[in-house]
Amino acid sequence: xxxxxxxxxxxxxxxVTAAICRLGRAVRFFLSVFWLSGTAFRRFHLTIREIxxxxxxxxxxxxxxxxxVGMVLGLQGYETLQRYGSSEALGVLxxxxxxxxxxxxxxxxxxxxxxxxxxTAEIGLMKATxxxxxxxxxxxxxxxxxxxxxxxxxxxxxxLLAALFSAMGVFGGWLVGVVMIGVDDGSFWSQMQAAVxxxxxxxxxxxxxxxxxxxxxxxxxFEGYDSEPTAEGVSSATTxxxxxxxxxxxxxxxxxxxxxxxGQ
Amino acid sequence: MKRTxxxxxxxxxxxxxxxxxxxxxxxxxxxxGNNFVDPYTLKAxxxxxxxxxxxxxxxxxGVVVGRVADxxxxxxxxxxxxxxxxxxxxxxxxxxxxxxxxxxxxGEQYIGxxxxxxEKMLKSGDAFFKTQSAVVLEKMxxxxxxxxxxxxxxxx
Amino acid sequence: MKTVSEEILLQIExxxxxxxxxxxxxxxxxxxxxxxxxxxxxxxGCGKTTLLRLIxxxxxxxxxxxxxxxxxxxxLDVDAxxxxxxxMGMLFQFGALFTDMSVFDNVAFPMREHTDLPPEIIRDLxxxxxxxxxxRGAAYLMPSELSGGMARRVALARTIALDxxxxxxxxxxxxxxxxxxxxxxxxxxxxxxxLGATSIIVTHDVYECLKIVDYVYFVSxxxxxxxxxxxxxxxxxxxxxxxxxxxxxxxPVPFHYPAMDYRQExxxxxx
Numbered sequence: 001x002x003x004x005x006x007x008x009x010x011x012x013x014x015x016v017t018a019a020i021c022r023l024g025r026a027v028r029f030f031l032s033v034f035w036l037s038g039t040a041f042r043r044f045h046l047t048i049r050e051i052x053x054x055x056x057x058x059x060x061x062x063x064x065x066x067x068x069v070g071m072v073l074g075l076q077g078y079e080t081l082q083r084y085g086s087s088e089a090l091g092v093l094x095x096x097x098x099x100x101x102x103x104x105x106x107x108x109x110x111x112x113x114x115x116x117x118x119x120t121a122e123i124g125l126m127k128a129t130x131x132x133x134x135x136x137x138x139x140x141x142x143x144x145x146x147x148x149x150x151x152x153x154x155x156x157x158x159x160l161l162a163a164l165f166s167a168m169g170v171f172g173g174w175l176v177g178v179v180m181i182g183v184d185d186g187s188f189w190s191q192m193q194a195a196v197x198x199x200x201x202x203x204x205x206x207x208x209x210x211x212x213x214x215x216x217x218x219x220x221x222f223e224g225y226d227s228e229p230t231a232e233g234v235s236s237a238t239t240x241x242x243x244x245x246x247x248x249x250x251x252x253x254x255x256x257x258x259x260x261x262x263g264q
Numbered sequence: 265m266k267r268t269x270x271x272x273x274x275x276x277x278x279x280x281x282x283x284x285x286x287x288x289x290x291x292x293x294x295x296x297g298n299n300f301v302d303p304y305t306l307k308a309x310x311x312x313x314x315x316x317x318x319x320x321x322x323x324x325x326g327v328v329v330g331r332v333a334d335x336x337x338x339x340x341x342x343x344x345x346x347x348x349x350x351x352x353x354x355x356x357x358x359x360x361x362x363x364x365x366x367x368x369x370x371g372e373q374y375i376g377x378x379x380x381x382x383e384k385m386l387k388s389g390d391a392f393f394k395t396q397s398a399v400v401l402e403k404m405x406x407x408x409x410x411x412x413x414x415x416x417x418x419x420x
Numbered sequence: 421m422k423t424v425s426e427e428i429l430l431q432i433e434x435x436x437x438x439x440x441x442x443x444x445x446x447x448x449x450x451x452x453x454x455x456x457x458x459x460x461x462x463x464x465g466c467g468k469t470t471l472l473r474l475i476x477x478x479x480x481x482x483x484x485x486x487x488x489x490x491x492x493x494x495x496l497d498v499d500a501x502x503x504x505x506x507x508m509g510m511l512f513q514f515g516a517l518f519t520d521m522s523v524f525d526n527v528a529f530p531m532r533e534h535t536d537l538p539p540e541i542i543r544d545l546x547x548x549x550x551x552x553x554x555x556r557g558a559a560y561l562m563p564s565e566l567s568g569g570m571a572r573r574v575a576l577a578r579t580i581a582l583d584x585x586x587x588x589x590x591x592x593x594x595x596x597x598x599x600x601x602x603x604x605x606x607x608x609x610x611x612x613x614x615l616g617a618t619s620i621i622v623t624h625d626v627y628e629c630l631k632i633v634d635y636v637y638f639v640s641x642x643x644x645x646x647x648x649x650x651x652x653x654x655x656x657x658x659x660x661x662x663x664x665x666x667x668x669x670x671x672p673v674p675f676h677y678p679a680m681d682y683r684q685e686x687x688x689x690x691x
Contacts, residue, residue, distance in 0.1 A: 055277050
C-alpha cells in the first residue's frame, strides 16, 4: 500500500521535473533562435518562402472563415439588437467584436491549426529522416537555416492574416445586415466609425495578433525540433502544437484584454 | 516552386494584408478624427460628471469641436474638474454653459456647449462660469417618485 | 594509382563514451592512415554509429583522445568545429536528402552555403559530381521520385561536393538491391582513390565490404575485439569474427535472448 503511494508521488515528481526540463530546453532553444536569426534576414528569400507556406497558403481558410464569422455576427447581432430597437448599432457590434477579439483570436487558432501544425510536422520529419543532422555535419547550423526563417515567416504572416480576417468579417456583417436584412447602410458605417477608435481598438488588435503570432510560431517550431524522431513522435508533436497554441492564445488574450481594455 | 512565383504570391499577400489594415483604420475606425487646428484648453467644474470619459466628445450644436482631455477630482471644493481641448478655429462667449448630455437613450455621454451672448470670448485656461451636471438616473427616479407621492398627498 | 602514405589522418586513443550511465564505448584505439578505406563492423547497437558521431563532433566523449588531421575534435570551439566539418563528408543511412529540394539543389547545397562560386561554375560542378555517381540525367528530379539506390548515390554526390579529406559512411549498404550494392561499393572505393581522401565505413554487410576495404576493425561490447586487413579477417580464428563473417547462428553472440530455463517456464504455466 505504502509502495503504491510512494510510486504515485515519484511519478508526479518525475512528470514535474520532466516538464521543467522541457521548459528550460525551450527557453534555451528560443534564445538560440533569436541569436541566429541573422541568416533569416540576410538571406531574406528563405523567410519569404516561409511567409508563402504559412501565410499565403492560409489565405483561403482565413478569408472564408472571416466571412462566415462576420455573417453570423451580423445575424445574431441583429436578432438581439432589434429587440431593443438598436439595430443601427449592428456595425458597432460586428466591428468591435472582430477588431478587438475575434479577429486576432480566431485567426490565431486557425493559423495554429493550419500553419503551426504544418511547421511542426515539417521540422519533425526533417529531424526523423536525419536531414537536420546531415545539415549539421555539412557545417550549416539547422537552427539558422531551417528554424529561424519558419519562425519569422509565422510572425510576419499572423498580423496580416488577422487584419484580413477582421476586414472580411466586417464585410460579411455588412452583407448580412445591410444587403440581406436591410439595416441602414449609412448608420451601419457612421456608427461604426464613431465607436471604433484607431488607437484603442485597431492598434490593440494588431498588437494582440502580433503576440499570438510569436506564441504560435515559437510553439510550432519548438515542438518540431524537440520531437521524438519517429512517426508517433512527429504526430504527437503536431497535436501538441495545436493544443498548446490554442491554450496559449486564449490565456494571452485574457491577459492582454485585461491590460488594454480595462475600464473602457 | 520557382522563386519569382513565390515572390509574386508573397508580395500579393503582404499587399492585401496591408490593404486590410488600411481599410480597418480608415473605414472602420476613426483615424481621420482629431485634427484640431491650434487647440486651446478650457476648464469646467461639475457636481457630477456621470459617465463622461476622457476622449469623450465636446460638441456645439451637435458638431464635434473638441475632446475631453482630462478628468480629476478637486478635494478642496469636492467637485469634478474637466479639462477640455477645443479646436482653435472656434471661440465661445464667456457666458457659454457646459452641460453633460447623453447621446441616444443609453449612449455615451459628451459635453455640449450651449452658447451665450457675451461679446467677450473664453481664452485658453479660462473656466466656464456655469455648468450643468449629468443627469443621474436614480435621482431622476427619486424625484419622480417624490413628485408622485406629493401629488397623492395633495389630492387627499 | 592509389596514394598510400603513412601519414596518420585519424587517431583515437582509449576513447570512452557513456550514454545515460550505460557504457557504449569502453576504450577504442584506432590509427587510420591517409588514403585508406577502413571498415568498422559489429553487431547492432555496439556503438559503431556513435563512433562516427564522435569523430564528427556531434557527441563529446567521456574521456580519451580523438584527432582528425590537425583538429583535436572534443576540444574544438564552434567555429573550428564548423571549419573541420567543411572538410568532412558524411553519408547518412538512407541518404538524408533534403526532400523539399531537387537532386541538383541537394548536391549544390554545400557549395552554395560555403563558397562564393558563381552559379555557372556551381552548375558545372554539380553536374560533374552527379556524373561521377552516374546520375547526371536525374539532376532535376525530386528526392521522392528516386529509388532507394538512386537516393543513396545522390547523397554520395552531395557528400563529396566539396572534395572532403575524410568521408564517413553510416550503413551505406542498408536496404539496397544487389546491383545497387555493387555500384555503391565500387563508388566508395573509386571516389576515395580519385579524391585522395580517407574513408570510414560503418556497416555489417560483410561481403560487399571486404571486397573494397584496406583494413577492418571489429567492435563488440564497446571495445575492438579484432582488426586486420580483409584477408586477415577472412582467415581469423577469433570466435566473434568467425561467427560474424560466416554468418553463424550461434556463437559469442547468442541466439537466445536471456531467459529462464525452457522446461521451467513451460511447466510454470500449469501451476
